[in-house]
Amino acid sequence: MCGICCVLSLSVSPVLPDRVRKTLTNRGPDHSQDVTKSVICPDFRCLFSAHVLHMKGRLTAQPLQDTVGNLLLWNGEVFGGLAVGPEENDTEVMLQHLSAQTDSAGICGVLSRVRGPWAVLYYEAANRCIWFGRDYFGRRSLLWHLDPAEVVLTLTSVASCPASVSEPSQWHEVPAAGIFRLDLEDCAHHKELIIEVFPWVEAAGCPSVHNPDYAWEDLPPYASVVPNASGVSLRAPICAMNTSTAAPQNCENAPSPQLPMEALAELLLHSERVGKVNQLIEVLSEAVRRRVQSLPCRSSSTSSSPSLEQSCTNDQTDIAILFSGGIDSMILAVLADRHVPADKPIDLLNVAFKLQEAKMQPQSSNSNKKKGKKAQNKQGPTTDEPCNQRDMNSTGRFDVPDRITGRDGLLELRRLSPERRWNFLEINVTPEELQSARQERISHLVHPLDTVLDDSIGCAVWFASRGVGAMATADGCPEQKPHTSTAKVVLTGIGADEQLAGYSRHRVRFKSDGLPGLVRELAMELGRISSRNLGRDDRVIGDHGKEARFPYLDEDVVSFLNQLPVWEKADLSLPRGLGEKLLLRLAARQLGLAASAVLPKRAMQFGSRIAKMENSREKASDKCKRLITE
Template sequence: MCGILCSVVDNDHSFNISTAQKGILKNRGPDVQDEMVIDYGFGKIFFAGCVLWQQGESVQKQPVVEDDFIFLFNGDIYNTSKPESISDTTWLAERLAECRCEEQNILKMLKRLEGPHCLVIYDKRDQILYFSRDALGRNSLIIERIPNGFQLLSTSHFENEKISLELPPLGLYRIKLNDLTSCVLHPWQHLNNYATQLVRNLDLAIGWKTTVESPILPDWILNCKLQFSYNFYHFPYVKNNEDLYKNLIAQSEIKETLSIIHTLLSDSIKNRVKNTAPLCRLCLQQLNISLACRHAKLCILFSGGIDCTILALLANQYVPVNEPIELINVAFESVKGQNISEKLWDVPDRITSLVSVNELKQLCPERRWNLLEVNIRF
């Protein structure tokens, strides 16, 4: 959840990031911050990166400057062969260096990326700005028209005289900084009527004209490898619920499907846990890099339902046994809270979380499970 910002302004104006804007970006990336200004002849570009350290043996400062490009990134990349010692940002920066700022190489690289992310790439050699969100739009990237140019940022502070909207997650956008009235889009896939309307809305808000060029067509979007086609009603019905369950999971098709899902989910959790930063916030602030951190470095949003409980149980396999796992449960104040004698937070999600955490303690008694109760008042 890093905070990134890229502002493009013309030569007749200067850009100053407000204290309020800096504050909300730092809230997203409290571990390390950096910024820089580039003069590109027709104007200036301001870059700011606020990093939340979640991966790699050391924190990767942003913006990343490598050869002829500057890079901002927020997100997670799945199914890479990168070593656990480096973050996704570092790995992507190395891949970008191999692209040598050639657009076709950048498109080939993006075609491989799976996972929630947004990114900004500046080609200093050709003065071209690239930016995108993943095809499902899972990570936010706001685009704003400001009086002296435009900007891209993770989260925005309300101010007058600017138009803000979420960048449509349609593909890779390209702007040549000598002409801010023209934009090129390489879509993830061919645009339908709805996506075409999103492009029109973007053009109207930002004040440029977008030209759509060749699509990127990532394989993971077009080719679904997992196809399960069976009907539960085709299996013999048994009145007893326990017999029905045993009968279903004994079917070869269902047993194979469950095995595949378990493997995929376990591998996904393993990759996330193994790539977690080695220090918690407390040890990072105290610079105890030479000491082993035994504080919790993994938190799971925990309603107590079957899904988050399974995630916690699987994560238990990969977190060192001497480290706690934190479970964050959010409860909204009960509407019955007018009577002070009543339990304001005795709501369904809190009740189920208490039941489920007790079950986790029984299944994994060697683990310290920290249930963090977050109470929200209306």
């Protein structure tokens, strides 16, 4: 992963703001480099700035240039579509393929073939063009800013908040609607920016989840976005969604009334359904394998030289999982266990936020009577006890729902894979820590998104992915020791709910509009996931010099799920904890999971309790005043 940036200026010397440079460096701590190109005339210059996080093959400095002047800034991973050897670097392979193309159709063809997340800035020397854009799902962040007074365009992985409330932001996310091209020669001659879009297209006759965005927000008079005149496009990397809504009369999704675990067992008696479940496990397992193997060792040096000597130890953790103990993260953990060497630990990152004293709810007298003896046992250890207990009065405030289900999930994982060292990392965040980190860093990373929901999720993911917390020293002993995750890869379960009807809004739509309404809702989810979630999460996780990876959004996983009719993925006539994400719950049971397979969906902001730390009357869609930095 990398922090990439391009500043194009027709009138002034291109400058990268200090705040943006610092945040880009956080994303790519292994190597930093700037390259300035004069194009057409001396006054027309492009500043390219790249900051590399070494993830595969040999460390390759960016911006990467070839012998004829083509230049590439690549923030991505090639997990398929193009051949990349174990010792090769993705950036070098991508530049070779792009440089070999002679027209726009060829460049679009190369990008269409890539399987994996990416954001790209490519200077095509022969035609004096800059190409930029994001992958089909928008799994990597790319933002744009146009100066209202000067002809200056900035494209970057990360931005910064306005200096004051009165100063409007002009940063926006580059739409994941396709790839964009800027002809620099035209820019120089006409003193304006005409940005051509090459859209993603699906198979003929299939509705697209992407609408090419020709109406970017806040464009100054000198800039416009238009469809490319040649009609060239990128071919979507996934198959179209099955929109059938005529469920068969003998549909097997209706087990006899019973407990959820028994219902799953009954559904797994049908061989055809078991076949689908096994297919999902196979394709998802392969998606996880691609994302947890072939990682470089942590360097023993702090040098940014491309020729680093590296050393590996089995004590170092390469893989971490954002972990709540829910079904999405549990399945990722079970599948990661298949592909991570048995002697390597896996970090389970579990975040909790402590309520401020004024917000703590006093227990009722009945509650205190019921807890009786248990409450007395939490007063603290005697000096004769073999290990020192934590301050339970303090730590108890962090026993949020996700902490409780996380601990239960840890027990399940230990049962399934007792030889694995599972590092269950308890990440406890106080109100003071939250306020400080939000103002200093998180608000800039979430920007240009600005809602209450963006604040809650952004803060929770930032603290979780930082991986600074504590974990138990031994089984059965409450004493904890500080621990910081060394993992460079963070797996996250985003994409499961969007494809398998996991949100409460899906039940609402199903109740009001039936299967046709649910199909439309799920199609919309994939179309907006780039603007609602993925750019923000990439910026937040990347701030720690770590890379977010999304197995549920692997192209093969999405294509497999898209082929299935909606009633094979979910049955929202069944109760919560069973009907939503039904196919995934069956897969969890098939993998040997128990209680976690039937946990109802709980959003991160509620499970971690960050939503309880602020104004309870806020709506998720409200503008969040806490993200204002002045």
